Amino acid sequence: MKIIISNNSDIPIYEQIKLQIIKQILNNELIENEILPSIRLLAQDIKISVMTVKKAYDELEQEGYIVTRQGKGSYVASKNLELIREEQQKQIEDYLTKIIDILQSSDIKKEEVIELFNYLYGDDKNEECN
Amino acid sequence: MKIIISNNSDIPIYEQIKLQIIKQILNNELIENEILPSIRLLAQDIKISVMTVKKAYDELEQEGYIVTRQGKGSYVASKNLELIREEQQKQIEDYLTKIIDILQSSDIKKEEVIELFNYLYGDDKNEECN
Amino acid sequence: MKIIISNNSDIPIYEQIKLQIIKQILNNELIENEILPSIRLLAQDIKISVMTVKKAYDELEQEGYIVTRQGKGSYVASKNLELIREEQQKQIEDYLTKIIDILQSSDIKKEEVIELFNYLYGDDKNEECN
Amino acid sequence: MKIIISNNSDIPIYEQIKLQIIKQILNNELIENEILPSIRLLAQDIKISVMTVKKAYDELEQEGYIVTRQGKGSYVASKNLELIREEQQKQIEDYLTKIIDILQSSDIKKEEVIELFNYLYGDDKNEECN
DNA sequence: GTGGTCTAGACCACG
DNA sequence: GTGGTCTAGACCACT
Numbered sequence: 001m002k003i004i005i006s007n008n009s010d011i012p013i014y015e016q017i018k019l020q021i022i023k024q025i026l027n028n029e030l031i032e033n034e035i036l037p038s039i040r041l042l043a044q045d046i047k048i049s050v051m052t053v054k055k056a057y058d059e060l061e062q063e064g065y066i067v068t069r070q071g072k073g074s075y076v077a078s079k080n081l082e083l084i085r086e087e088q089q090k091q092i093e094d095y096l097t098k099i100i101d102i103l104q105s106s107d108i109k110k111e112e113v114i115e116l117f118n119y120l121y122g123d124d125k126n127e128e129c130n
Numbered sequence: 131m132k133i134i135i136s137n138n139s140d141i142p143i144y145e146q147i148k149l150q151i152i153k154q155i156l157n158n159e160l161i162e163n164e165i166l167p168s169i170r171l172l173a174q175d176i177k178i179s180v181m182t183v184k185k186a187y188d189e190l191e192q193e194g195y196i197v198t199r200q201g202k203g204s205y206v207a208s209k210n211l212e213l214i215r216e217e218q219q220k221q222i223e224d225y226l227t228k229i230i231d232i233l234q235s236s237d238i239k240k241e242e243v244i245e246l247f248n249y250l251y252g253d254d255k256n257e258e259c260n
Numbered sequence: 261m262k263i264i265i266s267n268n269s270d271i272p273i274y275e276q277i278k279l280q281i282i283k284q285i286l287n288n289e290l291i292e293n294e295i296l297p298s299i300r301l302l303a304q305d306i307k308i309s310v311m312t313v314k315k316a317y318d319e320l321e322q323e324g325y326i327v328t329r330q331g332k333g334s335y336v337a338s339k340n341l342e343l344i345r346e347e348q349q350k351q352i353e354d355y356l357t358k359i360i361d362i363l364q365s366s367d368i369k370k371e372e373v374i375e376l377f378n379y380l381y382g383d384d385k386n387e388e389c390n
Numbered sequence: 391m392k393i394i395i396s397n398n399s400d401i402p403i404y405e406q407i408k409l410q411i412i413k414q415i416l417n418n419e420l421i422e423n424e425i426l427p428s429i430r431l432l433a434q435d436i437k438i439s440v441m442t443v444k445k446a447y448d449e450l451e452q453e454g455y456i457v458t459r460q461g462k463g464s465y466v467a468s469k470n471l472e473l474i475r476e477e478q479q480k481q482i483e484d485y486l487t488k489i490i491d492i493l494q495s496s497d498i499k500k501e502e503v504i505e506l507f508n509y510l511y512g513d514d515k516n517e518e519c520n
Numbered sequence: 521g522t523g524g525t526c527t528a529g530a531c532c533a534c535g
Numbered sequence: 536g537t538g539g540t541c542t543a544g545a546c547c548a549c550t
């Protein structure tokens with residue numbers, strides 16, 4: 001498994017790890033039940049603290065992407081990729097619906113939201129390049 | 131105070147009442163400490179059940195927009211409107227950030243999200259007109 | 261191999277097939293590397309769609325109970341049965357621990373849980389008999 | 391807010407904090423939107439590391455009991471208590487259903503599960519008294 | 521070997 | 536002031 005960390009990015013290290021592992025799972029570069037590097041090994045590998053890797057793995061487990069067994073290691077969860085994609089779609093729809101709910105009881109305009117979205121999105125894209 | 135109810139809408143009547151009152155508060159059409167029509171009066175006015183109006187008022191109170199004094203009536207809460215707007219802005223930003231997080235670990239495109247947003251937004255607008 | 265299907269059950273047919281095959285594997289009625297009836301044969305036998313049997317076999321393979329070789333058929337996986345039992349035990353222990361966690365921060369009583377367990381268990385038993 | 395920690399307990403400190411805060415929320419000792427002690431203050435108060443309190447608060451937020459705003463502090467979430475109780479009930483039912491699913495494809499007996507449940511439950515009760 | 525918990529202290533960002 | 540992140544190293548429990 002290959003993880004590349006940028007220390008200059010505004011995205012926290014544990015978040016960078018999470019994003020890359022999720023992407024690899026969705027792209028089948030990491031396949032179901034495959035074992036992940038141990039937290040100590042990965043920490044040593046990318047020269048960061050064990051705790052930081054642990055935080056990334058903890059959240060990945062909480063979100064259902066991997067399972068961790070004490071004394072054994074962490075494994076890619078055996079979860080249908082289609083399901084993950086569907087969940088992501090549904091979650092985006094949920095968030096958009098909540099935003100629209102707010103718009104309906106405020107004077108914020110649709111266009112302002114899209115503008116903000118583009119702004120935030122651009123930010124993150126640039127950060128990734130640092 | 132003017133409330134318009136649509137019986138054909140998918141939005142529950144108490145929710146329609148809430149949304150319109152909140153909008154009027156945020157637009158300063160209803161100002162702080164102004165008294166609202168009594169539950170019975172409003173129910174009679176828009177020809178719906180007293181219970182439905184009560185539910186709307188209860189939730190508005192619970193969400194801090196109005197205060198109700200037994201035997202005296204309901205009043206627009208003296209909550210800082212700027213605070214409400216700020217909270218709404220922040221919440222929208224939160225949701226957008228979460229959406230962007232998802233985008234970064236998937237192959238869903240920014241444009242698809244905006245398209246979906248416009249689609250959902252249009253839907254709700256139409257519902258409101260029913 | 262013997263599979264009995266109930267069309268009146270609330271459990272989907274493919275799930276009924278899965279449960280019965282797993283039970284037979286765990287009880288050594290189906291032994292390691294034993295060949296399973298072909299999808300078409302089993303479908304014809306129990307008078308259901310080939311797709312339904314395929315779904316059951318697919319999930320059994322995905323869960324590691326059987327292996328399917330294209331053009332050759334499906335076989336009971338040579339997975340250590342002790343391991344499966346241990347995993348099941350551990351999973352039950354996990355779930356019970358989570359239930360106990362909830363109990364500790366609520367006023368729900370241990371006895372209520374056992375009662376609910378007996379109730380749910382009875383339900384499923386009855387469903388199986390449909 | 392009062393939190394009592396036992397260093398001799400087998401329950402992790404962050405878990406003890408979580409359990410006590412959840413209990414206080416459910417008992418209305420902590421009410422909606424009430425501010426919680428800052429992580430630093432609570433850590434100092436009960437003489438543990440800031441990180442340990444943070445882990446407890448993080449998980450409480452993830453489970454929807456509290457909300458945390460950077461630079462402002464942590465607050466009891468404005469969530470209906472009835473809803474929390476219902477969720478807990480539902481979750482227990484879910485776990486029991488999963489256990490029963492496992493039982494149906496194994497030779498583990500219902501009684502063994504209840505015995506294990508009583509055993510685990512007793513364990514935790516004793517730990518609490520340490 | 522593996523992960524699980526905890527510490528004491530650092531520096532940054534938000535308000 | 537608040538929380539958010541990260542570190543380097545400790546000790547324990549499970550496999």
